[in-house]
Amino acid sequence: MKPKWQVWANEAKAEFPKANSALLPLLHRIQTEEGYLSENTINDVAELLQLPVPYVESVVSFYSLYFQKPVGKRVIHVCVGLSCALNGSDQLMHHLEGKLGIQEGQTTQDGEVTLLEAECLAACDLAPVAQVNLRFVAPVESADALLAKEVNS
Amino acid sequence: MSQGPYLLRNQVIADIDQIDVYEANQGYQPLRKALKEYDPKALVEMVKASGLRGRGGAGFPTGMKWSFLPNDGRPRYLVVNSDEAEPGTFKDRELIEKNPHQLIEGMIISSYATGAREAYVYCRGEFLYGAAQLKRAVAEAYQHGYLGENILDSGFSLDIKVYRGAGAYICGEESALLESLEGKRGNPRLKPPFPAVAGLYGMPTVVNNVETICNLPPLVENGPEWYRTMGTEKSPGLKVMSVSGHVNRPGNYEIPLSTPLRSLIEDYAGGIKGGRQVKAIIPGGSSVPVLTADKLDTPVDYEAILAAGSMLGSGGCIVIDDQTCMVAVSARLVRFYREESCGKCTPCREGTFWMTDVLERMEAGAGNPRDLDLIRDMADNIAGKCFCPLGDASLGVVVSAMKYFEDEFEAHVTEHSCPMGARLYDTVNH
Numbered sequence A: 001m002k003p004k005w006q007v008w009a010n011e012a013k014a015e016f017p018k019a020n021s022a023l024l025p026l027l028h029r030i031q032t033e034e035g036y037l038s039e040n041t042i043n044d045v046a047e048l049l050q051l052p053v054p055y056v057e058s059v060v061s062f063y064s065l066y067f068q069k070p071v072g073k074r075v076i077h078v079c080v081g082l083s084c085a086l087n088g089s090d091q092l093m094h095h096l097e098g099k100l101g102i103q104e105g106q107t108t109q110d111g112e113v114t115l116l117e118a119e120c121l122a123a124c125d126l127a128p129v130a131q132v133n134l135r136f137v138a139p140v141e142s143a144d145a146l147l148a149k150e151v152n153s
Numbered sequence B: 001m002s003q004g005p006y007l008l009r010n011q012v013i014a015d016i017d018q019i020d021v022y023e024a025n026q027g028y029q030p031l032r033k034a035l036k037e038y039d040p041k042a043l044v045e046m047v048k049a050s051g052l053r054g055r056g057g058a059g060f061p062t063g064m065k066w067s068f069l070p071n072d073g074r075p076r077y078l079v080v081n082s083d084e085a086e087p088g089t090f091k092d093r094e095l096i097e098k099n100p101h102q103l104i105e106g107m108i109i110s111s112y113a114t115g116a117r118e119a120y121v122y123c124r125g126e127f128l129y130g131a132a133q134l135k136r137a138v139a140e141a142y143q144h145g146y147l148g149e150n151i152l153d154s155g156f157s158l159d160i161k162v163y164r165g166a167g168a169y170i171c172g173e174e175s176a177l178l179e180s181l182e183g184k185r186g187n188p189r190l191k192p193p194f195p196a197v198a199g200l201y202g203m204p205t206v207v208n209n210v211e212t213i214c215n216l217p218p219l220v221e222n223g224p225e226w227y228r229t230m231g232t233e234k235s236p237g238l239k240v241m242s243v244s245g246h247v248n249r250p251g252n253y254e255i256p257l258s259t260p261l262r263s264l265i266e267d268y269a270g271g272i273k274g275g276r277q278v279k280a281i282i283p284g285g286s287s288v289p290v291l292t293a294d295k296l297d298t299p300v301d302y303e304a305i306l307a308a309g310s311m312l313g314s315g316g317c318i319v320i321d322d323q324t325c326m327v328a329v330s331a332r333l334v335r336f337y338r339e340e341s342c343g344k345c346t347p348c349r350e351g352t353f354w355m356t357d358v359l360e361r362m363e364a365g366a367g368n369p370r371d372l373d374l375i376r377d378m379a380d381n382i383a384g385k386c387f388c389p390l391g392d393a394s395l396g397v398v399v400s401a402m403k404y405f406e407d408e409f410e411a412h413v414t415e416h417s418c419p420m421g422a423r424l425y426d427t428v429n430h
């Protein structure tokens, strides 16, 4: 456990009247720094908020944006929702898989990039849409352009 | 009376996300007016008189919802639903990213009207920027005396908190949202009790959509009669429509309700790309039935769209051209519900799983003649048998597409391939 997590836990608890409500904000804050939520981290968070470990685990596993395994420095979400699919998102995904040499759901060997599918990201006017570490990149011109700007720069 | 746009002023006023620009354009004047000239009851009456209906999907009358709060002295909460994850819908993102003060002003007015002393915005986890914009704007509003203790010397006090979910469409359903806001898994609650009676932390709670609440500042400024100069008796006022898919100018458009669908697609969104024809329109987000091109003259309002065989829903209008395979469209959308089913009940969890499988198999040319009946059978086993509306929502497009485009579904199994050549759209991951 890192000392500042205690501070963050107290801040989250102060903001929301019931301690449980501090859970999601605290998990977000820790994951942003750590990259993912390891078993140890989950134990620490449970302790900090005085919640049962299985409870924290079950919450973490419910939400798709919490990662329980290590991810790359850059997590690329490619929207495969209908409006994006009508504008070439599947082809974009295949090209990214080819260029990165990985399949959707995987991380490159050098630990740089994790490639994930996203459901509609509420930016369908900018299709095809991607997010890099939850920052919108849209419309994506091509797989090459996305990688040049977001990964190889 | 000012000229429109009213909800999308960000499209004509640069930097309106900054508080000084917002204030310079009459921002926070409606709040002053509300606090000075109205008591809470009168505001609720005004919202009732305007006929404003909730913009989150169900179209429930907002003033009526507010008047359901029990008068029993318990603390009340206002919770704004910014979970926006219904495929094809992207209006709330623009509203919070580009004009956060409008929502905050609407929330202060709504909280004053409903007696809430604490209000929350629940943003979907992917709205990292939108949530940051809101947090910054909330901090500015405190500095300028619009939030906190004794707002503008009115005696009314309010705190606003911005909360981020973590990736789950089901958290847009209001009771699942409240679970998530309480730090739990986002499983829907049994209703009743409705949130008005037992909502956040068990207290009386109003849950409203972002766009619904954004209507409050112009409504207070211009009055309910003005609101009723637009739209129809049952669907008065303005609606932000998100238009996407095969159109030349996808985007959010603020329209007076009952503007014809054709005008929305042709005049506002610039018509279909490449001079092709409309094949189908999903007018209200992925949960509603498709309309065919012969329905293009339908006015965009709650009753007319319903009479045409669909629903206005969230206003996410997905336009599909004549080169597109409706089996592929259906497969993609049912797959969405499979991914987002919370897993609590069997018909939804298993039904969306198998239905996706069959549709993707058909699209890949590996379907068999019994598949059409199989899909109908699965649909019967989902319809009306699920714990929350997500299960039924998964059927809107596939059932209607099979009705209007049955030949196309049949051709997939008789020809063992996609007759459209699966060109625009390679859905298949086999």
Ligand SMILES: Cc1cc2nc3c(=O)[nH]c(=O)nc-3n(C[C@H](O)[C@H](O)[C@H](O)COP(=O)(O)O)c2cc1C
Pocket: B053, B054, B055, B056, B057, B058, B059, B060, B062, B065, B081, B082, B083, B084, B085, B086, B169, B170, B171, B172, B173, B174, B175, B207, B208, B209, B210, B212, B213, B388, B389, B390, B393
């Ligand atoms: C599966 C599901 C997802 C929903 N998603 C949203 C959403 O993202 N945003 C929203 O405002 N309402 C959503 N709703 C509707 C809410 O439950 C609720 O009716 C709405 O927030 C009420 O606000 P309104 O009266 O202002 O429309 C969803 C409902 C269901 C069943």
Ligand code: SF4
Pocket: B170, B188, B340, B341, B342, B343, B344, B345, B346, B348, B349, B386, B387, B388, B389, B390, B391, B392
């Ligand atoms: S219908 Fe689906 S989303 Fe709703 S409670 Fe059942 S499993 Fe969960």
Ligand code: FES
Pocket: A079, A080, A081, A082, A083, A084, A085, A119, A120, A121, A122, A123, A124, A125, A127, A129, B087, B088, B089
């Ligand atoms: S479908 Fe990709 S952002 Fe909506």
